[in-house]
Amino acid sequence: MFNLPETHFNFGGDEYIYAEISRDMRIESNFKALAVTDELRKREIPGIIDIVSSNSSYLVRYNPDIISARDLLDYLKEIDLTKSDPTKLHFSVRIVEIPAWYDDPVSKEFSYRFKNRHPSPDLSDFEFVMKVNGFTDKEAFIKCHSETPYLITMVGFLPGTAWHFPLGLQPNEIIQAPKYNSPRTETPERGIGLGGAFNVIYPVNGPGSYQLIGRSAIPVVDQNNQLEALKETSFLARPGDIWKYRPINESQYNKISSEVKTGKYRYKMKEIDLSPLEYAEKGKQYVRELMGDF
Template identity: 60%
Template sequence: MFTLPETRFDFAGDEYIYAEISREMGLASNFKALAITNELRKRNIPGLIDICPANASYLVRFNPEIISSQDLLDYLIEIDITKSNVAELNLSTRIVEIPTWYDDPITRSYSERFASRHQHPGLSDFDFVMKCNGFTDKAAFIQAHSSTPYFITMVGYIPGTSWEFPLGTTNEEILQAPKYLSPRSKTPNRAIGLGGAFNAIYPVDSPGSYQLIGMSAVPVYDKERRYPELCDYVLAKPGDIWRHRPIDEAEYWQIVADVEKGTYTYRTRDVEFSPKEYLLRGKAYIALLMEGF
């Protein structure tokens, strides 16, 4: 019923194989990339050093003194064939709540600071995103953004950066915005940005070009590893489903204080995600999956 893209494999130097499932971002391609890379980890192939899934591709690094490039390619082709059936792509994953302070003064101050690099210097990033998506009412925009769950398609760029793609939306419903004309030299830690159809939470203070729409009250990166939900220092795992819960200023600062004291507990729920059911039922399947969360 669903035809998944055929993967193209390329050797990259002596230690890498790059697998391109699609040149365009699509959830079906991402589901396949995650299923393949998860299977690779399970097999524990000798000589395989690193596995890096991306939006519609993945990269593997290997030790050519332990496994030849051709032998590894044979493994990849075999796995690729088994994961070309959408019914074989099921994921054991989790839903994660991100308490979000929308249209906050912190990100507004960055809008003002870097207005000269923006398409519309007279608007804050938040107001610009509203305008791009046809909203005139702030509450309606926040409802649209926070009621949409987001699928973590990949983690990277800056360690811990989460790439969130909307689930259960039609193309007409997807919230989108262009990036800055010229990147900011600084973006605050935990700022939530929108670029194209993707959300990203900045894990540390860093340059950036996504339009800033709010602040996460919880960290997505913690070098001190104080929280069990942050595996290998980062919160995001490819395949996670994140939901932004709107909060006000008082709750934001209370959560920040709890985080600093080490008493905050992330709200999560383990779920089984079926790409086949999602591709068949879309929004109805996501509503069932998210029920009660």
């Protein structure tokens, strides 16, 4: 039996404790960060102001007038230790389908508009990502990217932004690409970006440096609360959820966009139980079992 990575704690001024589980991105580290921060929220410890889970770390902000740094650190170490045994960890999460129009004209337009900031200005972002990952066939690339489930490991930056990392793959199987040399000043709303091994969907128009490979037909933020699934929080992303892309064409994209505008679109979701232990033991096979016929 193995334990999840050991955590290193550091004080950040008088109000923060930063917990680093690992310096490199590991799914196991993210599982632990999610488990610890979930438990912290459940305990409602007086003096804790905010709890933020990241890719392989977490941050706790506290009021030193209510709880001392040392007392809080003792709480964190105790919780962290109990969440290091994968046999005791289970998550209730959702699989969410993301209809995606790959290599769409808007993403392509933004590629060329900011080509002076790109590592390969003669290629669109989509072409560049294909090239650096050894793909020569567009459909083969789309199939590979869309068949992979992605775990939401962190949310932040712009509200609603979710970093998602491929599940069940070996390092040499992961589609990844370098970011822009300097960020774009604009990125299309719902643009699907790839930077390193992480994917994001830009919730609104704004700056960005990830390679644009397509566009989501559905929003990840609903500020008007028109869509049933987003009425409670306005945000689609939840750390620990799994996003699965479904390739669509222009006609399907327009149909879904129309349903979104009228509030009629219904997100395809499925509740599942996720076991870090089974993931560690079975890898890709476990991911296939989780996804089923989704």
